[in-house]
Amino acid sequence: MSHRAGRTRWRRFAVVLVPGVAACATVGIAMAQGVLAASFFISGQQFQVSADTLTARGFSLYGMVDVTRKHELVPVVVSGFRHATLKGLCQSVVVDVPVLGTQTLRLTGGGGRPAEASNLFIDATSESVGEADFGGLDIGVAQGAVTKGPIRSGDRNSRFFDPDGVAQQSLSTTLNDVRVTAVAVSAGTFNIPGLRLRVEQGDHACF
Template identity: 75%
Template sequence: MVHHAGRTCWRRFAAVLIPGIAASAALAIAMAQGALAASFFISGQRFQVTADTLTIRGFSLYGTVDVPKKGSPVPVLVVGARHATIRGLCQSVVVEVPVLGPQTFKLTGGNERPAKATSMFIDATSESVGQANFRGVDIGVAQGAITKGPVNPGDRDSRFFDPNGVGQQAVSATLTNVRVTAVAVSAGTFNIPGLHEQVMQGRHACF
């Protein structure tokens, strides 16, 4: 049975809202279970990710192109981490819902105890960092020659991956006040203490 409140059809509301937040909700569950595939179609929905501190052992940075399930390919900058420790994690996506207006799905965690991830990749369209400290850094290394940090197997096999393209790698990196607009995040494992998820009326993005 379909329930109505005024002229709002809740089945239609769910049909609109759920695909928009699926990139975040399914992502959190899949990463927590370590079940996210190395190569996958992206939704194309951009979302925000912030961290007070992101500490990485085995850092990589390279460019490629992600392919949405529908729509045009999206050029991205991929941040790779063999091991990552995240303090003050926030992830959000804003979805426009007919009649109800903008709805924000927000995920937070890693405050009292840091979140930890392995084989993590952030596919970003933009990113900013308040302070970046690198150890054993190589800037201008060929993407196909990156060894200190990981390269997503799905990216390496992609026709958009240029092994001669410019990349960066480091033994370790510590990034503070991290702000990223991303289209995809994947990880082999992702442990998030104090995980909290909520849907809020209006625009309440992480930044």
């Protein structure tokens, strides 16, 4: 996969993304307490998320359309996890900086003790998994009838959510070698042991 698809403008990266990462824990707590809505305007820029292993209880997969602040429409596949543990978590954005050249903002964690998240939603434009194991799997269930996994409350109220659309759900799932190109990630809570954030010279995308 080309890393260039995950590139963004440096000015937008510096002004929006870096403060957003620094405030991630505060936003997560506020969402869990119901202070903030789980839905939001996306930037429209893509980034990469990977994990060596993702294990979850309560899994859902359904189609959705995200909206940018400029009201541009971005079709996505939403993966929802009621409770997830992630080993070897990585998130990256590759940017071209004037004068300095290519830079990578890279966030890692969960290398020792796994990261844990509740009501985790990943809005993806592409996904690949080395191996997937499901327990209690249903394929072809109506989106409005999903019960085993979560549906984001903001999505249920969206004009783009089709209750009769095709979805997938399972009681449990284990995904190995997860690689996702995403436009948004949200969670009720997200605990990341050993969180490390750094900017590196060159292209050091997660995959």
